[in-house]
Amino acid sequence: MAERIPIASDHAGFELKERLRAVLADAGFDVDDIGTHGTASTDYADYAHPLAQQVSEGRVQRGVLLCGTGLGMSYVANRYPGVRAAVAWSAEVAELARKHNNANVLVLPARFLSDEDGIAILHKWLDTEFEGGRHEGRVAK
Numbered sequence: 313m314a315e316r317i318p319i320a321s322d323h324a325g326f327e328l329k330e331r332l333r334a335v336l337a338d339a340g341f342d343v344d345d346i347g348t349h350g351t352a353s354t355d356y357a358d359y360a361h362p363l364a365q366q367v368s369e370g371r372v373q374r375g376v377l378l379c380g381t382g383l384g385m386s387y388v389a390n391r392y393p394g395v396r397a398a399v400a401w402s403a404e405v406a407e408l409a410r411k412h413n414n415a416n417v418l419v420l421p422a423r424f425l426s427d428e429d430g431i432a433i434l435h436k437w438l439d440t441e442f443e444g445g446r447h448e449g450r451v452a453k
């Protein structure tokens with residue numbers, strides 16, 4: 313069965329979200345698009361809460377959030393137990409966010425990324441495993 317993966321953005325992340333939603337669907341994921349569904353101004357928290365709740369409750373393993381800077385979305389998501397939301401502005405940061413921080417929510421600063429960068433960051437985050445070892449204890453602390 314395909315892994316279900318939620319994705320959500322505010323208006324600032326909407327266009328890149330649309331691209332990434334298609335990338336995820338093409339990669340075989342069962343994509344749950346929480347919104348927003350257009351460019352009208354919205355509040356990022358209205359989208360971060362339902363996504364983070366799903367991850368926190370273990371209903372999904374991971375999710376993707378986008379806003380202008382990535383900051384508002386990450387602040388909301390990181391309030392939820394068990395959620396480790398990482399703002400990644402490069403593929404290298406996304407890789408380290410998985411290897412060292414076991415990030416289960418990827419947050420993209422859409423206003424500062426090209427579509428190509430966003431897609432590369434998403435792929436790196438999806439394809440990189442947590443290294444465990446010395447990072448296990450650090451994440452637990």
Ligand code: RB5
Pocket residue numbers: 322324325356379380381382383384385
């Ligand atoms: C929206 O203008 C912007 O503030 C929002 O997308 C995000 O960057 C907040 O952290």
